[in-house]
Amino acid sequence: MRREGRMTQAQRRALTVLWQHFGVETQAPLDPIILFGRYAPLVLEIGFGDGESLAAMASADPAVNYLGLEVHRPGIGHLLLRAETLALTNLRVMCADAVEVLERQVPDDCLDRVQIFFPDPWPKARHHKRRLIQPPFIALLVQKLKAEGQLHIATDCEDYAHSMLNLLNATPALINQAVGKGFAPRPTYRPPTRFEQRGWRLGHRSWDLLFTRHDRIEEP
Ligand SMILES: C[S@@+](CC[C@H](N)C(=O)[O-])C[C@H]1O[C@@H](n2cnc3c(N)ncnc32)[C@H](O)[C@@H]1O
Numbered sequence: 001m002r003r004e005g006r007m008t009q010a011q012r013r014a015l016t017v018l019w020q021h022f023g024v025e026t027q028a029p030l031d032p033i034i035l036f037g038r039y040a041p042l043v044l045e046i047g048f049g050d051g052e053s054l055a056a057m058a059s060a061d062p063a064v065n066y067l068g069l070e071v072h073r074p075g076i077g078h079l080l081l082r083a084e085t086l087a088l089t090n091l092r093v094m095c096a097d098a099v100e101v102l103e104r105q106v107p108d109d110c111l112d113r114v115q116i117f118f119p120d121p122w123p124k125a126r127h128h129k130r131r132l133i134q135p136p137f138i139a140l141l142v143q144k145l146k147a148e149g150q151l152h153i154a155t156d157c158e159d160y161a162h163s164m165l166n167l168l169n170a171t172p173a174l175i176n177q178a179v180g181k182g183f184a185p186r187p188t189y190r191p192p193t194r195f196e197q198r199g200w201r202l203g204h205r206s207w208d209l210l211f212t213r214h215d216r217i218e219e220p
Contacts, residue, residue: 011077018080024067024094030105035092036065041112044144045069046098046132047119051079053191058083058091060189064112068093069101099137106144113150114141118195121157133164142173147215150177154190154208156199161207174211184210
């Protein structure tokens, strides 16, 4: 469990008042058309942090539905305030663990893109087992992506970047979109995130990984 950290008065208000507008409480399977009141491509962001980059993407892309998952409540409050300011109608937010939501609530073959920007790096070797991007989780993501749906991950942890690249390149259901099956240039649609900018101030660089799901997955 992560400690909650400080929450501003405005974030606290957002979590009650704005939550009613953007928040998703159900633990039942999700129906994207009911969730957003329309059919549109669906992007799932896992671990959006303070949500600044997610809000900017949703604002720049009103024809696409965005669903954000985060467990850190002050960050959720921050995103809700941005969503109100930008008057977003294409954003829904869940305060929930991504593994549980994917396993229990997201239908198979339904996501046009999954984006995971700067997942917790757990840099110490003895903590690597806590990393989110591991083979069972990759298999779960593949199951939830549409055919030709996109998986976009970014990190500033070099060792994690290479471990993810190897795992994803070795996943038969995924195709690396980058030249030579390497890292991709940062797509222009991805704004720098808060965590990433903090890393830049410490001299870090970022690696983007961009994959698509095959249109047909061979049965084993
Ligand atoms: C290093 S931070 C990056 C935040 C943001 N994407 C950014 O780049 O600024 C990783 C985030 O993932 C969230 N997170 C970690 N595990 C999660 C999980 N299982 N489900 C949902 N969110 C998770 C954490 O709460 C944290 O906010």
